Amino acid sequence: MNNLCNLMRIKILLVLVSTVMLINCGGGGSGGQTETGNGNTTTNTPADALTLSTSSLTLSEQNSTEIITITASANWKTQSNADWLSLSSNSGTGDSTVTLTITRNDSDSDRLAELAFTVGTVERVITVSQRAAQTLDYEVEPDSTDMRAINSSEFTQLMGIGFNIGNSLDAVGGEIAWGNPLISETFIDALKSAGFNAIRLPVAWSQFSDADNYIIEQQWLQRVEQVVNYALEKDMYVMMNIHWDSGWMQPTNAQSDYVNNRLAIMWQQIATHFRDYNDHLLFAGTNEVMVTGDYSTPTAEYYTVQNSFNQTFVDTVRKTGGRNTYRQLIVQGFNTNIDHTVNFVTIPTDTTPNRLMMEVHYYDPYDFTLNQNNDQVSQWGSQTTDASKAVSGQGESYVDGQFLKMRTHFHDQGIGVILGEYGAISRDVVGHDEFRIDWHRYVTQAAVDNKLVPFYWDNGYTDYHELGLFNRATGEAAYPKLIEAITSAAP
Numbered sequence: 001m002n003n004l005c006n007l008m009r010i011k012i013l014l015v016l017v018s019t020v021m022l023i024n025c026g027g028g029g030s031g032g033q034t035e036t037g038n039g040n041t042t043t044n045t046p047a048d049a050l051t052l053s054t055s056s057l058t059l060s061e062q063n064s065t066e067i068i069t070i071t072a073s074a075n076w077k078t079q080s081n082a083d084w085l086s087l088s089s090n091s092g093t094g095d096s097t098v099t100l101t102i103t104r105n106d107s108d109s110d111r112l113a114e115l116a117f118t119v120g121t122v123e124r125v126i127t128v129s130q131r132a133a134q135t136l137d138y139e140v141e142p143d144s145t146d147m148r149a150i151n152s153s154e155f156t157q158l159m160g161i162g163f164n165i166g167n168s169l170d171a172v173g174g175e176i177a178w179g180n181p182l183i184s185e186t187f188i189d190a191l192k193s194a195g196f197n198a199i200r201l202p203v204a205w206s207q208f209s210d211a212d213n214y215i216i217e218q219q220w221l222q223r224v225e226q227v228v229n230y231a232l233e234k235d236m237y238v239m240m241n242i243h244w245d246s247g248w249m250q251p252t253n254a255q256s257d258y259v260n261n262r263l264a265i266m267w268q269q270i271a272t273h274f275r276d277y278n279d280h281l282l283f284a285g286t287n288e289v290m291v292t293g294d295y296s297t298p299t300a301e302y303y304t305v306q307n308s309f310n311q312t313f314v315d316t317v318r319k320t321g322g323r324n325t326y327r328q329l330i331v332q333g334f335n336t337n338i339d340h341t342v343n344f345v346t347i348p349t350d351t352t353p354n355r356l357m358m359e360v361h362y363y364d365p366y367d368f369t370l371n372q373n374n375d376q377v378s379q380w381g382s383q384t385t386d387a388s389k390a391v392s393g394q395g396e397s398y399v400d401g402q403f404l405k406m407r408t409h410f411h412d413q414g415i416g417v418i419l420g421e422y423g424a425i426s427r428d429v430v431g432h433d434e435f436r437i438d439w440h441r442y443v444t445q446a447a448v449d450n451k452l453v454p455f456y457w458d459n460g461y462t463d464y465h466e467l468g469l470f471n472r473a474t475g476e477a478a479y480p481k482l483i484e485a486i487t488s489a490a491p
Contacts (some may be wrong), residue, residue: 008131037289049073056127061105063212068126068321072119078213082113085286087129104213105130107411139274142325146278151354152416153451155279155328159237160197162431162445162455162489164421166467170202180460181473188230190475199231200455202243202287202419205266214265221273232280239330239418239455240274241284242266249289249335251298251306260312261306277324283357284330284420285313295335303334312357314348328355330418336361338402342409357416360406361457362443363400365391369424370482372465378429380439385431399443403450411451419447421457426479428464435482441485448489456486 053069070076070092077091087101105111115126148155165187171178193197200226208220214342224240231238242249242263249259267285274281286290289306290298291413298306310331317324331348333341350356363369367377368391381396406417426432426438440456447454462478469479477483 023168026036032124032146033355034225047073048122050076050117050119050122050124051443052124054126055124057100057127057129059102059130059135063104063133064102066102068098068100071435072096073186073342076117076119078115078117080113080115082111082128082472084111084130084237084448085113085115087115100128102128102130105132108132111365118251138268138320140275140321143322144326144478145323147323148279149326151414152328152357153414154416156226156357156416156451156453157491159407161448161489162189162196162198162200162237162239162453163256164202164455164457165227165460166202166457166458167461168202168472169227170204170245172204172207172244173208175223176426176462183227183230183472184228184475187470187475188227188234188236189472190477192234192236194470194477194483196236198237198239198282198453198455201231201238201240203240204245205270206245206248210349211264214262215445216269219349220291221269226273228274228277228281228367232277235280237280237282239282239284239420240270241287242270243287247292249309250291251289251302252310253301253305256305256308260308263309263312264316267313268320271317271324273321273335275320275324277323279323279326279328282328282357283313283317284332284418285310286332286421288336288361289332290335298334298340298344303340306334306345307344310346311348314350314371318351325352326355328357328416330357330359330420332359332420336420338362342405346368347415348399354414358410359418359420361421362399362402362419362447363422363424364402365394367391368435372425375427375429378432379435380436381442383435383438389488396442396446399446400450403446405454406452407450417450417452419454421455422447423457423467425465425467426463437482437485440482441489444486444489449489454486454489 045482053378058068072094075091075093078087078098079090084103084105086101089096096152100115111130113128115128117124117126122314148267168175168180168183171180176183192429205216205220209216228238228240257459263285286309291302291307298483313331314329317327317329333345336359338359341358341360345358347356365380367374368380371377376389379386379390384390410417422443424436426436444454456469457467458469459467460472469483470477
């Protein structure tokens with residue numbers, strides 16, 4: 001009897017324990033359910049999760065792209081409140097990487113947008129701010145301070161003998177990309193001491209500008225300015241241009257609008273940056289414009305388009321105002337060839353009278369001056385001792401005749417003339433040095449006699465088949481006799 005009672009008590013206890021366990025376990029195995037107290041149950045799901053690689057972006061005015069990394073527990077989606085933003089995808093599943101594309105801000109004010117990302121009930125926002133387009137103070141009132149009231153023909157007679165610092169600031173890839181050292185004040189001192197009074201500074205600007213909008217980097221403008229100051233501080237003249245610059249100035253109808261637009265944008269910035277300099281700084285718009293590889297007589301299309309580049313340059317610089325209203329500006333004939341210039345150039349219309357100069361170059365005869373593949377031609381001029389080593393018909397009288405054309409057509413008409421480049425390479429040929437000196441002495445003196453300002457072309461290299469006159473790193477003269485022959489030309 002007692003055993004029976006005890007057994008009954010054990011069974012009752014087991015039933016009670018089982019009931020408690022069922023209640024605590026939510027109904028015996030349904031782990032996602034809980035009792036609500038009124039007999040109903042609910043299902044628990046994992047919490048939504050969303051993480052973005054950034055919460056804000058601050059951007060320049062340029063076109064740009066940004067990569068956004070998304071970490072999400074489930075499907076995600078996004079939307080923007082601005083039409084100047086777009087994503088490579090507006091939705092996805094789980095972890096993703098998307099590209100945000102931002103269009104250029106051409107307005108005059110900054111702009112702000114939000115990108116909202118969601119996963120379920122979770123939202124994350126990226127704030128995107130973009131600054132306004134860079135604005136420059138272009139047009140200001142004319143300023144004649146330190147801008148002498150003389151015409152360009154009179155002005156050229158003050159400039160003396162000039163020197164090109166070639167293959168440096170015009171080197172595509174950066175100032176030292178073509179093997180020359182950084183231009184130093186020591187080197188400029190050496191040029192001044194040697195008797196050069198003017199510097200032609202060829203510059204390539206595009207490598208340091210935005211490829212789509214042609215906005216020049218301030219750091220590059222400042223470096224060019226530093227070199228300009230080296231010379232101006234020594235009371236020298238500086239003639240600064242847009243040089244070859246990878247050859248984007250093709251004078252064809254197909255390229256005309258593109259080139260004129262790009263030329264205007266770039267000269268607007270250059271002229272504005274240097275606007276406050278006095279008249280010792282001159283601007284030259286272009287260099288040796290031609291259709292690449294075509295050295296023949298230009299077609300009407302070619303020289304008409306090239307003349308339009310000159311007009312765009314003059315209009316753009318004058319529009320910047322200030323001292324640029326009165327600055328001496330230099331334009332070129334087609335490919336700087338003397339005969340093409342005389343035959344085909346159109347003098348640009350200028351709002352400021354008598355402040356334009358014309359530039360040509362001289363490398364005749366080519367086989368003597370530049371042809372590296374023909375050392376046989378090593379003599380020149382009336383002192384030639386072996387006719388087989390010279391080019392006939394391009395001696396002293398030819399030089400005189402070419403330069404007289406420039407004097408008659410331009411200088412005598414009040415348009416100063418710049419001989420922007422000339423020079424003859426060295427050769428490893430016995431006796432060549434003396435003929436090379438004779439050529440430079442005569443060409444330089446003939447230029448001065450015909451009122452042209454001669455600028456020797458120096459490429460910085462002093463080996464054979466090169467044109468360098470100095471060691472640019474030290475300023476030491478590599479060819480003292482040749483330097484003296486050039487700088488001793490007297491008006």
